[in-house]
Amino acid sequence: MIEVDGLTKYYGNYHALKGVTFSVAKGEILGFLGPNGAGKTTTMRILTCFFPPTSGKAKVAGFDVFEEPLEVRKRIGYLPENVPLYKDMIVEDYLAFAAGIKGVESKKVKGIVAKVMDECVLTDVSYKFIGELSKGYRQRVGLAQALVNDPEVLILDEPTIGLDPKQIIEIRKLIKNLAGRRTVILSTHILPEVSMTCHRVVIINDGRVIAVDTPQNLTSRVTGANRFLVKIEGPSQHVIKEIESINGVEKVIKKDTSANGIGEYIIESVKGKDIKKEIAPCVVNKGWALLELRPQEMSLEDIFVKLVTKE
Amino acid sequence: MRNFYLIFKKEFKSYFASPVAYVVITMFLILTGYFFYNSLALFSTISFQATMNPMLAKQVGLLNITESVVRPLFGNISIILLLMEPLLTMRLFSEEKKSGTIELLLTYPVTDMGILLGKFFACMAVFIIMIALTILYPLLVIVFGQPEIGPIITGYIGVFLVGASFVSLGIFASSLTENQIIAATVAFGLLLLFWMISFSASLAGQTLGDILSYISLTAHLEGFAKGVIDTTDIVYYLIFISLFLFLTLRILESKKWRG
Numbered sequence: 183m184i185e186v187d188g189l190t191k192y193y194g195n196y197h198a199l200k201g202v203t204f205s206v207a208k209g210e211i212l213g214f215l216g217p218n219g220a221g222k223t224t225t226m227r228i229l230t231c232f233f234p235p236t237s238g239k240a241k242v243a244g245f246d247v248f249e250e251p252l253e254v255r256k257r258i259g260y261l262p263e264n265v266p267l268y269k270d271m272i273v274e275d276y277l278a279f280a281a282g283i284k285g286v287e288s289k290k291v292k293g294i295v296a297k298v299m300d301e302c303v304l305t306d307v308s309y310k311f312i313g314e315l316s317k318g319y320r321q322r323v324g325l326a327q328a329l330v331n332d333p334e335v336l337i338l339d340e341p342t343i344g345l346d347p348k349q350i351i352e353i354r355k356l357i358k359n360l361a362g363r364r365t366v367i368l369s370t371h372i373l374p375e376v377s378m379t380c381h382r383v384v385i386i387n388d389g390r391v392i393a394v395d396t397p398q399n400l401t402s403r404v405t406g407a408n409r410f411l412v413k414i415e416g417p418s419q420h421v422i423k424e425i426e427s428i429n430g431v432e433k434v435i436k437k438d439t440s441a442n443g444i445g446e447y448i449i450e451s452v453k454g455k456d457i458k459k460e461i462a463p464c465v466v467n468k469g470w471a472l473l474e475l476r477p478q479e480m481s482l483e484d485i486f487v488k489l490v491t492k493e
Numbered sequence: 494m495r496n497f498y499l500i501f502k503k504e505f506k507s508y509f510a511s512p513v514a515y516v517v518i519t520m521f522l523i524l525t526g527y528f529f530y531n532s533l534a535l536f537s538t539i540s541f542q543a544t545m546n547p548m549l550a551k552q553v554g555l556l557n558i559t560e561s562v563v564r565p566l567f568g569n570i571s572i573i574l575l576l577m578e579p580l581l582t583m584r585l586f587s588e589e590k591k592s593g594t595i596e597l598l599l600t601y602p603v604t605d606m607g608i609l610l611g612k613f614f615a616c617m618a619v620f621i622i623m624i625a626l627t628i629l630y631p632l633l634v635i636v637f638g639q640p641e642i643g644p645i646i647t648g649y650i651g652v653f654l655v656g657a658s659f660v661s662l663g664i665f666a667s668s669l670t671e672n673q674i675i676a677a678t679v680a681f682g683l684l685l686l687f688w689m690i691s692f693s694a695s696l697a698g699q700t701l702g703d704i705l706s707y708i709s710l711t712a713h714l715e716g717f718a719k720g721v722i723d724t725t726d727i728v729y730y731l732i733f734i735s736l737f738l739f740l741t742l743r744i745l746e747s748k749k750w751r752g
Contacts, residue, residue, distance in 0.1 A: 230600040233748055255602040266593030270510040271503070282499045283601045327597070 183208045183335060183365040184229065189238035190389075191224050198224045200389035201238070206382075211361045213380030213397075214369035215486065221389045222369040223263055226339050229367070230260045243334050256285055259328030263339040265320050267327075269313030273304060276312060277326055284331035294330060302326040302356065318349040325356065336360060338368040342375060354379050373486055385489055392489055409478040410449045411437075412461060416470030418445045425449060428464055430457045444473060496603040500611025501618075504585070508619050513581070518623050521577050528569040529630045532562050558638040564718045566630055567648040571714060574620075574656050575688060579680035581619055582663025583673045585612045586741075590671035605745040609664070609738060616660050624652055644720035651717025654730035655710060659684055661737035668744040684710070 184206040191199040199221045206212045214222050228235045229242055231251035239246065245253040268276055277295045286294055299305050302322040307315060312323060321341065328336060341357065342350045358379055360366060370376060376383050377397040385393040385400075393400060414421050422434045430451050437446040451457045458475070465472045508514035536558060543550040550556060589595040598608060631645045659680075666680040667673075691709035694702040706712050710733075713726040 227596075232596055232600050252602050252604070255600055258600070260597065260600045262593065262596045264593060266595075266597055268503075268507070268594055269592070270507050275506075279499055279503050280601070283496050283603055285602060288495075 183210075183243060184212075184367065185239075185241045186225070186229070187239045189225065189228060189235045189240060191221075191228065192236045198389055199228075199235070199238075202386065202389070202391055204384050204391055204394055206365055206367060208365055209362050210382060211357070211366040211368065211380045213376035213383040214367055214386065215371065215373070215376055215383055216369075216386040217371060220386045222386060223339055225386070226260075226337050226367070226369060230258055230337055231255055256331070257333055258335045258337055259331065259333035261324045261328045261336075261338045261341055263343070265324035267312045267320060267323055269311065271312055272309055273312060273315070273323055274299070274308040276323070277330055280327040281330040286331055294332075298326045298330050301329065303352075317344050318346065321345060321349070321353065322356075325353070329360070334364060336364050336366045336368075338366065340370055341368055342370070342372065350375075385486065387489070408451045408457075410451070410458070410461070411474070411476055411478045412447050412449060412465075412472065413444055413474035414447065414465055414470055414472055415442070415444045416465070416468065417443070420468070421445060421465075421470065422447070424464060424468060425461065428457060428460050430460075448478065496607040497611045497614075500603070500608055501615050504612050504615030505618050508581070508615065513584070514619050517577050517580055518619075518626070521573055521623050522626055524573045525566075525570050525627055525630070528573075529562075529566055532565050533634070536561050558634060559640045559644055562634055562638075563631060563640050563645055563648065566627075567652055567714075567718045570624065570627060570652050571655050574623075574652070574659055575684050576681075577623075578616075578620065578656065578659040579663050579666070579677040579684070581616050582660055582667055582680060583677040584667070585616065585664055586667040587671050587673045587676045591673075599748075605742055609741055609745065613660060613664055613738060616664070617657060620656050620660060621653075624649065624656065641720065644718065647717045647720050647722055650722065651714050651726075654717075654727065654734075655714055658710060658730050658733045658737075661734040661741075662687075665737040665741045665744070668741045 186205065187203050189199050189202040190197070202221065202225055204212075214225070216222050227233055228240055228247060231247050231254050234248045239248075241247070242254045243257045245257070247254050271279070274295060277298060278291050281291045281294055282288070296305075299308055302325055304319070304322055304326055307319055312320065315323065321344075325338075325341065328338070338357070342353050345353060354375065357366060357368065361381075368375075368379070380397065382394065382396055383400060384391055418436060418439055422436060425431060425434050425447070431449060432452050433450040435448045435450075437448055439445045449457070449461070458477075461475060462472055539549070539561075540556060543556060555561065586595070589598060628649075631640070634640050635642075635645075662683055663676075663680040666683065667676040669679065670676050687708070687710045689709070689711070691706040691712050694706040694709075696702075697705055707729070713729045716723045716726050
């Protein structure tokens with residue numbers, strides 16, 4: 183649905199994109215991840231035909247962004263980063279304007295605007311000026327205008343930034359509901375967002391793609407081992423020694439000890455070895471108490487930092 | 494075509510959604526009304542005196558209502574338009590750039606030309622409302638005197654063309670910057686320069702002087718006020734308008750190659 187090949191972009195002397203290549207399949211939600219200034223917004227602006235790349239090719243829905251920008255624009259819905267909207271317009275009028283200009287037939291405009299306002303929970307504010315709306319509502323108006331032409335491709339630049347937690351959950355739910363029929367690219371630097379909503383992640387840093395994978399694969403790829411967090415009541419020196427002797431354990435790290443002799447440890451095992459079953463009997467046989475045992479996954483934050491600093 | 498109409502409608506509405514259009518139109522009418530009242534009052538005083546002083550009445554042109562009331566009216570309207578129209582045009586692109594809405598607008602499936610013409614004609618519509626409201630003044634003259642109708646009609650044609658030229662240059666200035674004050678200042682400055690450039694014509698040499706007086710906005714207005722329609726004048730204004738619309742289009746397109 184979207185093919186990006188070797189995009190570069192210069193702003194004057196500043197080299198913002200240094201050859202970005204990835205593709206997105208139909209119906210997929212792609213997370214676009216990277217620190218501020220990595221080139222996320224630049225890539226999105228090229229995909230939405232706001233400006234052309236310095237070199238490289240990008241195709242959206244089979245149309246080249248440089249050769250046929252109008253055809254591309256007809257097929258996309260775009261939500262820019264800080265949701266620029268006409269503050270002096272009424273929500274309903276604005277959505278009708280957006281629908282008309284995106285080529286929705288005059289007769290159908292009213293029905294489609296009503297449907298989109300319903301989807302984005304805007305019906306209550308349909309007669310308010312956009313300038314009067316709170317950030318959360320404005321974000322939803324932004325999303326509504328992106329959806330109003332029933333686009334094949336949705337490009338959302340940091341759709342949840344500046345929202346309160348409840349609104350973030352609502353917007354995420356909305357985006358998830360949009361998937362399937364539509365192809366979605368969403369950029370963010372909030373990592374849990376990616377693992378919650380996206381099928382695949384492109385991590386970009388300093389104008390380059392440094393990883394493309396599913397959130398799950400990324401996790402295991404970077405960790406390369408299974409990690410467990412255990413809480414054990416017992417003398418910590420012996421505990422560490424004893425657990426290290428279990429076949430398959432690679433490393434035991436002591437995290438914390440509280441006053442009553444309860445220690446917190448992180449156990450890393452060799453990849454592919456299941457050591458869960460062996461920890462409990464080992465501890466119990468020694469007469470210590472096993473208070474907690476849970477697998478610990480490396481969060482996307484850890485992965486992100488690991489990948490970015492590796493470069 | 495449809496996109497042009499949608500942008501036109503949106504821009505036109507937004508002039509009236511804020512007090513901008515109301516304030517500009519009101520101030521314009523107060524000023525033109527003030528000048529019209531003065532020339533009319535002066536004319537009636539002189540006429541009154543002339544009934545008692547036959548020598549005064551013999552002076553050519555003094556008691557011609559077309560010469561002393563209608564003609565200055567169009568001159569005044571043009572000057573006040575020069576002061577007011579940059580205030581109407583300054584927001585057209587600057588505001589979109591500042592608030593970032595241009596990013597959405599330019600990613601909608603609409604051509605630069607559609608955007609430009611929509612904005613141009615929306616501003617023209619406000620301008621036409623402005624000058625349409627001044628028709629009251631010549632109407633008063635027609636009711637209470639016998640002016641020639643011809644110069645009134647050509648006078649309005651002239652004002653329309655010069656006003657459209659102001660709008661096109663104003664839009665150009667607005668496309669250059671995201672700061673509305675800069676847009677208005679550039680428009681004022683350039684318009685005033687085009688207005689007064691013929692002043693230096695007498696100082697310049699023969700050829701340069703001719704060129705300077707030809708490119709001046711004022712020089713081409715005089716014919717219309719006298720009741721003369723000269724195709725040279727019409728062509729001048731049409732070229733002026735299309736030149737600045739063309740330049741604006743180039744500015745919009747320049748985002749493609751500028752970093």
